[in-house]
Amino acid sequence: MKPGFKKLLPLLILLVVALALPFAMLSNQYYLILLTTVILYATLASAWNIIGGMAGQFDLAAGAYLGLGAFTSGTLLIRWNITPWIGMIAGGLIAAAFAFLVGYPLFRFKVREVWYALSSAALVMVLRVVFMMWEQVGGPTERYIPFYDWSFYHLRFRSYIPYYYLILIILIITLWLNHRIRNRKLGYYLLALGDNEEAAEILGVDARGSKLKALMIYAFIVGVLGGVYACLYGFIHPNFFSSTISLEVSILGVVGGVGITYGPLLAALILVSGRELLRANVGGQLESLYLVIYAIVLIVIALFRPQGIGSLLQKAWEKLTTRAAEE
Amino acid sequence: METVVQNMINGIMMGCIYGLIALGLSIIFGVMNIVNFAHGDFVMLSMYCTFWVSSLMSVDTVATIAFTLPLLFIFGILTYYLIIHKTLRQKYITQIAVTVGLMTLLRALAQLIWKARPRALPDSIVRGTIVLGQYTIMLSRLSSALVSITAILLVSLFMAKTWPGRAIRATSDDLDAASLMGVNYKWTFALAFGLGSALTAIAGAMLMTFQQVDPTMGLRFGLLSFCILALAGLGSTVGLLISGIIVGIAESLAMGLWDPRARSLVIYVIFVLVLWLRPRGLFGRK
Numbered sequence A: 001m002k003p004g005f006k007k008l009l010p011l012l013i014l015l016v017v018a019l020a021l022p023f024a025m026l027s028n029q030y031y032l033i034l035l036t037t038v039i040l041y042a043t044l045a046s047a048w049n050i051i052g053g054m055a056g057q058f059d060l061a062a063g064a065y066l067g068l069g070a071f072t073s074g075t076l077l078i079r080w081n082i083t084p085w086i087g088m089i090a091g092g093l094i095a096a097a098f099a100f101l102v103g104y105p106l107f108r109f110k111v112r113e114v115w116y117a118l119s120s121a122a123l124v125m126v127l128r129v130v131f132m133m134w135e136q137v138g139g140p141t142e143r144y145i146p147f148y149d150w151s152f153y154h155l156r157f158r159s160y161i162p163y164y165y166l167i168l169i170i171l172i173i174t175l176w177l178n179h180r181i182r183n184r185k186l187g188y189y190l191l192a193l194g195d196n197e198e199a200a201e202i203l204g205v206d207a208r209g210s211k212l213k214a215l216m217i218y219a220f221i222v223g224v225l226g227g228v229y230a231c232l233y234g235f236i237h238p239n240f241f242s243s244t245i246s247l248e249v250s251i252l253g254v255v256g257g258v259g260i261t262y263g264p265l266l267a268a269l270i271l272v273s274g275r276e277l278l279r280a281n282v283g284g285q286l287e288s289l290y291l292v293i294y295a296i297v298l299i300v301i302a303l304f305r306p307q308g309i310g311s312l313l314q315k316a317w318e319k320l321t322t323r324a325a326e327e
Numbered sequence B: 001m002e003t004v005v006q007n008m009i010n011g012i013m014m015g016c017i018y019g020l021i022a023l024g025l026s027i028i029f030g031v032m033n034i035v036n037f038a039h040g041d042f043v044m045l046s047m048y049c050t051f052w053v054s055s056l057m058s059v060d061t062v063a064t065i066a067f068t069l070p071l072l073f074i075f076g077i078l079t080y081y082l083i084i085h086k087t088l089r090q091k092y093i094t095q096i097a098v099t100v101g102l103m104t105l106l107r108a109l110a111q112l113i114w115k116a117r118p119r120a121l122p123d124s125i126v127r128g129t130i131v132l133g134q135y136t137i138m139l140s141r142l143s144s145a146l147v148s149i150t151a152i153l154l155v156s157l158f159m160a161k162t163w164p165g166r167a168i169r170a171t172s173d174d175l176d177a178a179s180l181m182g183v184n185y186k187w188t189f190a191l192a193f194g195l196g197s198a199l200t201a202i203a204g205a206m207l208m209t210f211q212q213v214d215p216t217m218g219l220r221f222g223l224l225s226f227c228i229l230a231l232a233g234l235g236s237t238v239g240l241l242i243s244g245i246i247v248g249i250a251e252s253l254a255m256g257l258w259d260p261r262a263r264s265l266v267i268y269v270i271f272v273l274v275l276w277l278r279p280r281g282l283f284g285r286k
Helices: A003-024 A029-054 A062-080 A084-108 A113-133 A161-182 A185-195 A197-202 A207-233 A243-256 A263-282 A289-304 A310-326 B002-032 B039-057 B062-082 B092-114 B139-161 B163-173 B175-180 B185-208 B217-232 B237-258 B260-277
Strands: B129-132 B135-138
Touching (some): A003 A029, A003 A161, A029 A062, A029 A161, A029 A185, A029 A207, A029 A243, A029 A263, A062 A113, A062 A243, A084 A113, A084 B260, A113 B092, A113 B217, A113 B260, A161 A185, A185 A197, A197 A207, A243 A263, A243 A289, A243 B092, A263 A289, B002 B135, B002 B185, B002 B217, B002 B237, B039 B062, B039 B217, B062 B185, B092 B217, B135 B139, B139 B163, B139 B185, B139 B237, B163 B175, B163 B185, B217 B237, B217 B260, B237 B260
Antiparallel strands (some): B129 B135
C-alpha cells in the first residue's frame, strides 16, 4: 500500500464510524439528538478555529452569525416559501456580508485583541435587541416554521438522522477548509498574525485582508449552520443571538487547541456530550452546572495547557503516521 | 423638553456609578495590562452578595457595603493569585480565554445559586424622591451618585498620597523601573486587582438600592465599563467620571426617548465609534 493511503486510513475509519453511528442508535432517539448536537457544536467550533485559532482573534460573535443565518433562512421559508436549501446559502452570504461590514472598519482601524473580542460580544447583544425591536421579522414571540412530517423541500424531518447527515457534511467541508487554509498562503499569514501581528505586518503580511477573509469564511459557515439550526428547532426567535452559544463556541475552540484542525472536534465530542449527559441525568434544576464545568475546564486548560487538548491528538497522530510511514 | 431634561438627570446620576465601575477596571488594566473580561460579572456578583447579606442578616442595603467590600477585596486578591498571576507572561489570547472563563464561571454560578429570575431588595434607608419643579429625583439614585463620586475622590487621594497608591501608579507607568525602585510588583498587582474588585462592591450595593439583579447582566456592565474606559483612555480619573456621565446620559436618553431596549445599541455605537476614531480615548495620556 502507498503511505499516502495509510496516512488517510484513520480518517477513513472515522468517517465510516460517523456515517454508521446513527444506525447503531436507531432505537434511541435521545442518542440521535445528542449526536446531532455534538456535531453541530463541533462544526461551529471548527469554523471558529479559522478566525479564533489561526488568526488569533478571540471572536465572541458566533451567536450573531448563527442568528442571522437562522433568521434569513427562516424568514425566506415562512414568508415566501423559499426552500431552506437556498435559504441556508443566503443566510451564509448575509452573515458573511455582515461580517465584512463589521470587520472592515474594525480591522481598518486596528481594533484587535481584547477590543475585538469585546466588540464582537457586543454585536450579539445588539443584534438581539435589533431583532427584538424589528417586529416585521423578529419580535419577542417565536415564529414557527411550517411543520412537515418528511419534506425535503422544507428541510423538515421527523427524525434527527437527515439533520445529522446534513451537519456532518458541513462539518467535513469545514474541516477540509481548515486543512486547506492551513496549508496555503492564507493559513501561514493567519498563523503569523495570530503569533505576532506587528512582526507579521513588517514582513509584508496583509493583516487586514487576511483577517477579513478568515472572518468572512467563519461567518459564512456559521450562517449556513444557522439555516439548519432554524429548521432543526422549528422556530426562529431573537434569543438565537445568544451570548452563551458564542461563549461556548470559543471555549470549545480554545480547549480544543487554537489552530489545530481537529482540536475543536475533539473538544466538542468530549465537552458537549458531557454537557448533554449531565443535563439528562441532573435535570433542569442544575441547568447551568455544565457551564460551570465548561468554565473550569477552560481556565485549567488555558493555564496549564494553552495549546489545548488537540495537541495530544496531534502527537498521537504524528506517532501513528510516522509508524505507518516506517512500515 | 421635560422628558429630555429628566432623562439627562437620571443619566448623570447613573453615569457616576458607571464611572466608579470603570475606575475599577481601569486600575486593573492600567497596572498589569490585563483586561478583566469578567469585570461586569464582578459587579453582578457584588449585587448578589448585597442581596444575600441584606436578606440573610436583614441589614440595610447601604450598610451591606461593610460586608461586601472586604469580601470582594479578598475575592479579587484570590482571583489574582489563583488565576490571573499565572497568565502574566502568556499570549494575550490565553489571557482573554482565562478571563472569559472567569466570566462564564461567575455567570453560571450565579444562575446555579440564585436561579435565573431577577432579584430585588426592599427599599433601603435612602428612598423617596425630591421634586424640583417638574422634575423628580430619586433619592436612592442621587445618593448612589454621591457615594460613587466620593469613592472616586477617595481612590484618587489614595493613588496620589499613599505609598501603595503610588506603587500602583508607578507600576502602571513603568514596571521595570518601579521594580528597581523596590516596588514588589506581585504585591502591587494583587492590591490593584483587589482594589478594582472592591470598587464594584460599592457600586453593586448602591445599584441594589434601586435596581434588580439577574445573572446575565454582567456582560452588559462589562461592556459598559469597557466603553467608558475606551472613551476616557487610561490614566485620567476625572476623564472616567466624565465619560461615565456621557455614557449614562446617552443610555438614559435612548431609553427614555426611543425604546427601553435600545440601551445596549447606543452603548455599542459609542464603543465602536470611539475604537475607530479615538483609540486612545478622549482624556488618555498613553
